[in-house]
Amino acid sequence: MKKAMVYGAGLSGLGAKRLLEKTGYEVFLVDDSLAMKSEDALKILGDIEIFIKSPGIPYNELVKEAVAKGIELVDEIELAYRYLKKSKPEVKIIGVTGTNGKTTTTTKIYEMLEYCGERAEFAGNIGKSFAELVCDEINFDFVVLELSSYQLENIKEFRPDVSMIINLTPDHLNRYSSLDEYYDSKFNILKNQSSLDTFILNCNSQEIVKRFKGYPVSPVKVSLDWQDGADYYVEDGQIKCRGVKLLDTSKLNLTGRHNQENVLFMLATADVFGLCESKVREFLYTTKPLEHRMEKFFQFGKVEFINDSKGTNIDSTIKALEGYDDKIILICGGKDKKLDLSPLVEKIATASKSVFLIGEIADKLENSLLDIGYSGEIHNLELLDNVVKYLVSSLNPEEGDTVLFSPASSSFDQFKNFEERGKYFKDLVLRTFKK
Numbered sequence: 183m184k185k186a187m188v189y190g191a192g193l194s195g196l197g198a199k200r201l202l203e204k205t206g207y208e209v210f211l212v213d214d215s216l217a218m219k220s221e222d223a224l225k226i227l228g229d230i231e232i233f234i235k236s237p238g239i240p241y242n243e244l245v246k247e248a249v250a251k252g253i254e255l256v257d258e259i260e261l262a263y264r265y266l267k268k269s270k271p272e273v274k275i276i277g278v279t280g281t282n283g284k285t286t287t288t289t290k291i292y293e294m295l296e297y298c299g300e301r302a303e304f305a306g307n308i309g310k311s312f313a314e315l316v317c318d319e320i321n322f323d324f325v326v327l328e329l330s331s332y333q334l335e336n337i338k339e340f341r342p343d344v345s346m347i348i349n350l351t352p353d354h355l356n357r358y359s360s361l362d363e364y365y366d367s368k369f370n371i372l373k374n375q376s377s378l379d380t381f382i383l384n385c386n387s388q389e390i391v392k393r394f395k396g397y398p399v400s401p402v403k404v405s406l407d408w409q410d411g412a413d414y415y416v417e418d419g420q421i422k423c424r425g426v427k428l429l430d431t432s433k434l435n436l437t438g439r440h441n442q443e444n445v446l447f448m449l450a451t452a453d454v455f456g457l458c459e460s461k462v463r464e465f466l467y468t469t470k471p472l473e474h475r476m477e478k479f480f481q482f483g484k485v486e487f488i489n490d491s492k493g494t495n496i497d498s499t500i501k502a503l504e505g506y507d508d509k510i511i512l513i514c515g516g517k518d519k520k521l522d523l524s525p526l527v528e529k530i531a532t533a534s535k536s537v538f539l540i541g542e543i544a545d546k547l548e549n550s551l552l553d554i555g556y557s558g559e560i561h562n563l564e565l566l567d568n569v570v571k572y573l574v575s576s577l578n579p580e581e582g583d584t585v586l587f588s589p590a591s592s593s594f595d596q597f598k599n600f601e602e603r604g605k606y607f608k609d610l611v612l613r614t615f616k617k
Contacts, residue, residue, distance in 0.1 A: 183208045185229050187253075189244065190236025191216040194333075197311030198234040198258040201265060204317055207232075212244070220244045227251055234258055237307075237332035240357070257336045259329065262312035264339060266325075273322065275341075276451060277371050279329040280348030282498045286436070286472055287348055287444045288328040291451050295324050297465040298457045302326065307333060324455075331367040332357070341374035344454055345399070346382040346447050350389040351497035355520045365389055375399040382450045384443070385409050402454065404446035406439060414446045414453075421445065423453070433467050438476065440501040474604035476502060482615050483579020490588035491604030495519070496526045499590035503533040509558075510534050510584040513569055515541035516591030516603075523550050526590055531556045535583075538569045542595040565596075570610050 186202045188195045191213035202209045210226065211217040223244055233248040233255045249255055266273060278288045285308055295302035305315040306327035315325065327342070331354060350365050358364040372381055377398050384390050385405040394401070405412040414423050421429040421442070428449060431442055445466060452462045471477060472492070480487040493499045499514065512534040523543075527550040530537055536559035539547050548562045563569050577583065587607050589600075597603040 184231050185210070186232045186234065187212060187223060187227070187230045187248070188234045188236070189213075189220070189223075190239045192236055192238065193314070194258045194311045195234070195236040197313035197315075197317070198236075198261055201261060201313040201317050202232075202234070205265065227253065232256065232261075234261060235336065237330060237335075255336055256338060257333055258311060258313050259306065259327070259333050260337045260340050262316045263337075263341075265313075266316045267339075269316070269319075274324045274343045274455070276324065276326045277329055277340075277342030277345040278327065278348070278447075279331070279334065279368050279371050280346070281351045281353050281495060282501070283348040283440060283444045283447075284328045284330075285492065286441070286475055287346070287447050288326050289472060290436075290444065290469060291448055292324075292326045293469060294448055294452060294457070294462060294465050295326070295455075298452075298461045300324055300455075300457075304328070306330075329371060331364055334370040335367050337370055337373060339374060341376075341379065342371065344380045344382065344451060345371045345375060346451075347371065347384065347387075347390050348443065348447060349384060349387050349497075351495065352521055353495045353497075353519065356518070365393065369393055372397050372399055380454050382447055385412050386443075402450045404443075404450055406443055406446070414450050416442055416446070421449065423449065428459075429463060429466060435468065435470050436466075437471075438501065438505040440498075440505075441471075441476075474600060476505065477604075479608050480611055480615065482577065484582035485577055485579055486582075486584050487611055488584060488586045488588075489604050489608055490586060491593070491600045491607060493588035493590060494592045494600055496521055496523070496590050499588040500526060500529045502586060502588040503529050506533065506584060506586075508584065510586050511536050511538070511573075513538045513540065513566070513585065513587040513607075514590050515539045515544045515547060516589040516593055517541065517595040518543045518546065519591055523547060527551055527554060527556075531558075534558055536561070538563055538572070540564055540566055540569060540596075541589070541591065543591055566607055566610060570607075570614050574614050 184207045186207040187210045188199045189212045199209045212223040233253045292302050292304040301322045302324040303322045304326040305312045307330045308328045379399050381399040381401050383401040383403045403412045405415040408415045408417045420427050475492040477489040490502050539562045544562050593600050593603040
């Protein structure tokens with residue numbers, strides 16, 4: 183029997199294990215906490231034909247030894263793709279990556295396809311793993327995949343029919359040695375595309391435009407402002423396609439410039455697959471924002487609470503702050519990703535009246551704000567519980583403040599993921615203030 187090794191017992195690893203077993207492999211699951219120890223796995227590498235590394239696993243001794251022995255190293259995304267192309271070659275694959283906007287764009291493209299009467303599924307970095315999805319043998323014509331840089335590191339044949347990189351900004355320097363290495367991993371999404379495929383090109387991102395040159399894939403160009411050659415763009419409060427008005431931005435429930443950027447990618451995707459224009463417009467005018475992304479969830483008198491736990495990097499929180507005219511009360515902080523905090527600190531200084539800091543990065547943010555002479559109040563309180571306890575005793579319900587929870591970092595110092603962090607924050611606020 184063929185033998186495979188799967189490193190990591192999370193959703194991705196368990197999905198890969200199930201798919202490998204379905205295709206006739208004996209699978210060794212390695213996880214130092216939940217399965218075989220990595221030191222024991224080293225002893226049996228000689229019998230392994232394929233090695234699947236889960237996205238969160240670093241390139242440690244076991245992974246390097248597998249590579250040194252010439253064992254094929256691939257991602258779960260690659261494994262699932264190979265199976266899907268053999269079992270259902272007619273299925274259209276839409277690949278979504280980028281620093282910010284991946285989850286909104288992926289989910290809303292899936293919902294848009296369903297709204298227009300297509301059979302669609304979504305998977306990857308949200309929902310179920312790609313391998314789990316193809317194992318289930320569901321009937322679908324489209325699959326929309328949210329793909330992190332980690333999931334794109336070891337692809338060999340993976341080739342989406344439509345790919346997009348929403349944007350590129352600094353992130354994950356706790357994993358990558360340089361920004362170039364991080365950006366290059368994102369561009370693996372185009373690695374196998376040809377002139378028969380489509381890449382949706384964000385003309386506002388210099389990094390994307392610069393790196394796209396030389397790829398044979400056909401581009402559809404989008405821009406947040408009118409640019410010569412852009413196919414989809416925003417102009418005078420309208421979203422247009424090659425000069426023709428499609429949408430009024432004021433009628434969108436997905437508010438803010440960052441969401442307008444996401445809508446451009448949705449419209450371009452709809453065009454590629456010939457979806458009904460009136461149904462697409464109807465969908466985009468009625469669809470609601472996702473949970474944990476600029477989510478208005480509680481009103482305390484005139485004070486509004488916003489849950490933006492999905493704001494897991496600096497650029498995401500900067501865009502969240504840019505969505506308000508009045509100065510706000512910001513709750514910020516999480517795991518230290520080793521990034522340059524100066525753009526975030528400068529935006530906090532101009533956009534917030536006070537800031538509550540939590541998590542591993544709190545001290546660094548506080549010192550940076552003090553260094554630039556931030557005039558607002560700084561509360562370094564470590565935990566969300568401490569923040570909400572302070573707010574319930576200090577907020578004036580008649581002042582009309584906005585309390586924005588946008589961490590600007592990942593949650594792994596205190597929570598399992600951004601969803602758990604967001605739910606905890608909402609429950610905590612509701613319990614505390616409703617008393």
